[in-house]
Amino acid sequence: MTQQPRPEVTGFFHEDTNSIAYVCADPGTRRCAVVDPVLDFDRNARATYTDFADRMLGFVRDRGLAVEWILDTHPHADHFSAAPYLQARLGAPIAIGSCVVAVQRIWKEIYHLPDFPADGSQWDRLFDDGERFRVGDLEAEVLFTPGHTAASIAYRIGDTAFVHDTLFMPDGGTARADFPGGNARAQWRSIRRLLDLPAETRIFTGHDYMPGGREPRWESTVAEQRAHNIHARDGVSEEEFVRKRQERDAGLPLPALMLDALQVNMRGGRLPEPEANGTSYLKIPLNRFPPRRRTKDREGATP
DSSP, rough: OOOOOOOOEEEOOOOETTTEEEEEETTTEEEEEEEEOEEETTTTTTTTEEEHHHHHHHHHTTTOOOOEEEEEESSOSSSSEOHHHHHHOOOOOOEEETTHHHHHOOOOOOOOTTTOOSSTSSSEEEOOTTEEETTTTTEEEEEEEOSSSTOOOOEEEEEEEEETTTTTOOOOOOOOOOTOOOOHHHHHHHHHHHHTTTTTTTTEESBOGGGGOOOOOEEHHHHHHHHOTTTTTOOOOOHHHHHHHHHHHHHOOOOTHHHHHHHHHHTSSSSOOTTSSOOOOOOOOOOSSSOOOOOOOOGGGGO
16 A cells, blocks of 8 residues: 655644644645634624734744645634635635535525625635645645535545544544534535545544543544544444434534624635725624523534
């Protein structure tokens, strides 16, 4: 079996949302991709700021890396994307999976935005399932992994796979699949697709909720996931997974930032156009989603 090239991967943990963003670099060419960067958001003040994105930007510049891509895995429900902010400073194209248009159509109706162009034009590149591109000399492949959302994709770059919310660390299991357009059965099929990758493939997840109070972690392997993932390890059946996933999701409240974040992220991370007074406004639907009983489970606050 041919050994896959090994990119240099650096994770950046965003404490407010338990998110992880990445810089994935080809050590030979010093070219890289940025994956799922986060824009800070003060929920009380409803104000954005850029400390986290600036940390990633400083890392790229300090290491002398050339950013070729800014990659989104899906429109996030728990944080704003910093992709446009980084693009303005780095010049790299922003990309996402082509099924983002399905998510845009869902949320265009929820937010009642009849003039919103739900065509993916907010990104520079829409990737299809199986499409290939390059990061330096590293070959990258797009894997369609719906379930958490209708648009979720994973990026396989060298010996790594950036899976975001499809898999957590083995002791964290998997992400919820109850958002509009989500589907637990589709998520199961996506998980099995990822776990059919070579056993040594490094898996980088997009969230970590630190079960048991441990320190944050975000790297595992396919072999570790197959042996130990508490929701999807080998021996768990599709029916068992779907039943437990649906039962678990039914008790989770909506993410605190979902109605804020998706209105921005369906625009590729751009705020709504400023109105005549120069201020951007978010439009929040009232009583569109039923209230849910809160739980102490940390996953309940996020996707």
